[in-house]
Amino acid sequence: MQRTALVVGVTGIGGSHVARQLVSDGWTVYGLARRPQQYSGAVIPVAADLLDAESLKSALADMSPTHVFITTWMRNATEAENIRVNAAMVRNLLSALAVKKTLRHVALVTGLKHYLGPFEAYAQSGTLPETPLHETQPRLSVENFYYAQEDEVYAAAERDRFTWTIHRPHTVIGMAVGNAMNLGTTLAVYASICRETGRIFQFPGSQAQWSGLSDVTDARMLAKQLVWAANTDAARNEAFNIVNGDVFRWSWLWGKLAEWFGVQSAGFSGSVQPLETAMQNDHAVWREIAERKGLVESDLDRLASPWHTDLDLGRPIEVMTDMAKSRKLGFCSYQATDESFFDLFAQLRAARLIP
Secondary structure (H helix, E strand, O other): OOOEEEEEOOOOHHHHHHHHHHHHOOOEEEEEEOOHHHOOOOOEEEEOOOOOHHHHHHHOOOOOOOEEEEOOOOOOOOHHHHHHHHHHHHHHHHHHHHOOOOOOEEEEEOOOHHHHOOHHHOOOOOOOOOOOEOOOOOOOOOOOHHHHHHHHHHHHHHHHOOEEEEEEEOOEEOOOOOOOOOHHHHHHHHHHHHHHHOOOEEOOOOHHHHHOEEOOEEHHHHHHHHHHHHOOHHHOOEEEEEOOOOOEEHHHHHHHHHHHHOOOEEOOOOOOOOHHHHOOOOHHHHHHHHHHHOOOOOOHHHHOOHHHHHHHHOOOOOEOEOOHHHHHOOOOOOOOHHHHHHHHHHHHHHOOOOO
């Protein structure tokens, strides 16, 4: 049976990788974004604004997808606005597709804020869960736009009789320009600035993150699980954690990252040293580096998101997830985390995004 996928957020880290995986597996793939032409791949571009219900219906008029992969969200000033806006995006999309009556499965990508709470709740006592994180852990009693997104999927699935899966990655490591949450590229840019200016590659985070166990999600692993779940009957109507399958300590990895770039590194200094502060005056520095080295992106904000890296690395507890649920159902892919970073760095250099 012919399978037609609509990848929502195709220019992002997760969306771009799942689109490539689907194309390689022989699917017909549409890629939706506000500016889908920024994605270079064998997908059919769909330009649409998820917050404009009428224009969305028009953009989707000529397609009848069997599977939808929702990999995008929009950051707002408050969690209440995050809930309002991101729930509307999912609701508008699924309402526009309801008339097609071709939809068989919807996959929604959220993340570990499902367990940790929204950005402003990360460090609040009472919201920090036991780790490793398990899918059976209950929702927190705080506002969370991930819950609102899920509820929109559940309601539409009940109405339109499609199946669903929810995918909860940790920090996603992969190449995408203009992404709001991009720890891997942020660290690559920071290390490049350190090398070009002679600065120390200083770990910006907490003692708990420096010494504790952690994990991350390679974008290729996320894509593999999304496609696996779409093809696996036993995975229907389930939520899954998705990480690389190994654990590490930043005290072990930080020096390896520094060695790749040839910079001197420093670990936890006794207090958090926010990367957002360290890089706040680096926009002119990066423009000069980009011009001198012939890089294709001179806008620091298009590559680096130090605010998000600070949230990840500043957590007051170690954070890692349990993968037993999908393992038991047959998803057994694995990715070494140091190689996730090294592969990304090599891609960024080959694309002339870092020197």
